[in-house]
Amino acid sequence: MPGVTMSTIAVRAGVSKNTVSLALRHDPQIPPHTRRRIEKIAHELGYAKNPVVAQLMTELRKAHPAGHRRTLALINANQSARAFTSHPTIPAYVEGCRRRAVQLGYTLDEFWLHEPELYGERFNRILRARGIRGLIVVGLMNENRLPPRFSVTWQNHAVVVTGVRTREPTLSFACVDHHALVIEAMEQARLLGYRRPALVLEDSIDRLVDRRFSSGFWTGQLALEPTGRVPAYLEVEATRAEPARFARWWGAHRPDCILTLHTVVAEWLEAAGLRAPRDVGLIQLELRRGCEDWAGMDQHNDLTGEAAVDMLLALLHNAEIGLPSAPRATLVGASWLPGKTVLPQIRAD
Numbered sequence: 001m002p003g004v005t006m007s008t009i010a011v012r013a014g015v016s017k018n019t020v021s022l023a024l025r026h027d028p029q030i031p032p033h034t035r036r037r038i039e040k041i042a043h044e045l046g047y048a049k050n051p052v053v054a055q056l057m058t059e060l061r062k063a064h065p066a067g068h069r070r071t072l073a074l075i076n077a078n079q080s081a082r083a084f085t086s087h088p089t090i091p092a093y094v095e096g097c098r099r100r101a102v103q104l105g106y107t108l109d110e111f112w113l114h115e116p117e118l119y120g121e122r123f124n125r126i127l128r129a130r131g132i133r134g135l136i137v138v139g140l141m142n143e144n145r146l147p148p149r150f151s152v153t154w155q156n157h158a159v160v161v162t163g164v165r166t167r168e169p170t171l172s173f174a175c176v177d178h179h180a181l182v183i184e185a186m187e188q189a190r191l192l193g194y195r196r197p198a199l200v201l202e203d204s205i206d207r208l209v210d211r212r213f214s215s216g217f218w219t220g221q222l223a224l225e226p227t228g229r230v231p232a233y234l235e236v237e238a239t240r241a242e243p244a245r246f247a248r249w250w251g252a253h254r255p256d257c258i259l260t261l262h263t264v265v266a267e268w269l270e271a272a273g274l275r276a277p278r279d280v281g282l283i284q285l286e287l288r289r290g291c292e293d294w295a296g297m298d299q300h301n302d303l304t305g306e307a308a309v310d311m312l313l314a315l316l317h318n319a320e321i322g323l324p325s326a327p328r329a330t331l332v333g334a335s336w337l338p339g340k341t342v343l344p345q346i347r348a349d
Contacts, residue, residue, distance in 0.1 A: 004042075004047045006020045006021055006047075008023070008045060009042050009045060010226070011037065012041050013115075014115070015112070015115050015117065016081065016112040017110065017282050018036070018110055018117065019034070020038055020042075021321075022314070023038040024039065024049070025080045027303050030117075031117060034117050035092075036190060041331045045119030050346065053244070056222065060087070065215060068299070069263075070105055070106045070107065071106065071107045071108070071338065072106050072107075072108055072130050072135070072309070073108070073127060073131060073134070073136065073157075074094065074098075074108040074110045074136050075111050075112075075113050075137045075138065076090075076138060077110065077113045077114075077146065078090060078114075078138075078140070078141060079142070081112045081114070082140075084110070084139075085339060086206055087139070087141075088288045088289050088290065089286065089288050089301060090139045090141075091341065092163060092169050092301035092302045092305070093138050093162050093163060093302070093304060093305040093308075094299045094305060095141075095302050095305065096302035096303055096304060096308075096309075097138065097162075097276060097305035097308060098299065099305075100305065100306035100309040100310065101309050104218070104313065105327075106309075107289075108136075109130060109132060113137075113146075113147065113150070114147075117221060118346075119149045119150070119222040120149050120151060120152040121152060123150065124153055124156060127153075128210075133157055133158060133316060134159075134313070134316050135157050135158070135159045135160075136160055136161075136162065136305075136308050136309065137159065137162065137166075137171075138163070138305070139158070139163070140161065141208075142208075143208070144165060144166045144167055144208055145167055145168045146163045146166060146168070146169065146309065147252075151171050154169050154171065155322050155323055156321065156322065157322075158312055158316050158322075159172070160173065160308045160311045160315070161308075162175065162304055163301075163304065164208055164209060164211075165210065167327065168324075169323050170324075171323070171329050172315065172324055172327045172329075173308075173328075174304050174308040174311055174329070174331075174332065175209075175301040175304055175329075175332070175334065176300065176301070176331070176334055177331035177333055177334070178216060178337070179212040179216040180216065181211075181285060181297050181299065181333075181334040182213055182217050182219075183216045183219055183220045184297065184336060185220075185283050185285060185296065185336070186259070187223070188283070188336050189257045189281065189283060189342075190223060190224070192281070192342055192343065192345055193293040193343070193345055194246065194256050194257035194281055195224065195228045195256060196227075196228045196230050196254070196255045196256045196257070197224075197230070197255060197256070197258070197259060197281075197283075198231075198232065198255035198257070198258050198259070199213065199217040199230075199232040200232075200233045200237065200246075200258050200262065200265050201213055201214070201232065201234055201261060202234065202237050202261075202262065203236075204220070206234060214234070217232055217259070230255045233249050234266075235249075239268070241261030243268060243271065244321065247268075247272060250269075255332065256281065257280060257281035257283060257342070258280060258281070258282055258283070259280070260283070260328070261284070261285050261286055262286065263284075263291065263294075264289060266341075276341045277341055277343045281295075281341065281343060282294060282341035282342065283295055283296045283297075283342065284297070284310050284341070285297050285299075287337060288297070293339055294338065294339045294341045295338050295339030295341050295342040296334045296341075297334040297335065297336060297337070298336075298337050299330065299332075299334045300332055300335065300336060302332060303332050304332045311328065311330055311344070
């Protein structure tokens with residue numbers, strides 16, 4: 001099969017690219033049965049090493065032993081092994097982490113937290129063999145609790161999480177300032193002349209960030225007239241199965257602008273014969289792939305990735321290893337970007 005890469009093998013095997021690389025080099029860190037399975041898949045796919053590249057990498061490893069590299073671990077905590085490339089938002093965090101690490105003279109070894117063969121003690125042995133003491137966790141999207149089997153890993157390394165604040169364990173983290181982001185979006189809506197903005201968000205996402213989205217929305221509503229304070233709609237997942245839920249809420253409150261993370265809201269409005277921005281403004285709270293025409297907030301997830309690297313190196317510099325007694329937080333500001341889903345201005349403010 002032409003064009004077969006280690007990434008192709010990794011996807012087929014359900015492991016990380018690093019595991020494939022180690023297995024094909026017969027590295028003893030990889031269990032024999034896993035090596036054999038990966039080798040079999042590589043053979044079936046017709047994978048062949050580039051001899052020139054292989055020889056070059058061998059020489060580089062001899063010249064720079066793993067224990068002496070300035071290396072950090074970048075851990076994919078998402079359920080998908082391909083989240084670093086295929087997810088709508090996670091690649092931006094990864095880009096920032098990689099960029100900042102290179103700027104500061106570090107390399108990043110990547111791991112997938114849900115790899116079947118990976119668990120705490122074994123992971124620690126791998127990290128120790130590579131001289132890695134600092135870890136960045138990327139990609140938590142559905143929950144903010146890390147797998148218990150890695151508790152020994154968090155206890156023996158410096159760790160920073162991107163995107164959300166974790167519980168069990170609570171670790172230092174870098175993320176966008178969700179509260180301030182929504183307040184800014186509300187202010188921009190008001191400046192455009194909207195008087196009844198509403199928040200449409202899945203409740204589980206709001207809970208994931210400790211209700212900072214809805215608290216920012218409530219704070220932003222304090223600048224509105226009481227008649228303009230529309231209740232938030234937090235039933236997005238239920239509405240996917242039962243669209244009438246949204247139709248009932250819309251009929252009861254009729255906001256003139258909607259702040260959301262979910263592009264499906266535009267489809268629900270169209271089903272009701274409504275178009276943005278003609279009938280209602282739409283503001284995206286996280287501009288990303290697929291939202292190029294939307295007005296909304298750039299969360300600067302790449303800068304969050306950079307901030308995570310800076311935080312981690314500060315922890316390492318101060319020898320702050322293990323679970324922190326007072327976890328630190330770095331909040332990154334978002335920026336408003338105009339778009340086609342809001343009117344230029346409805347009326348003079």
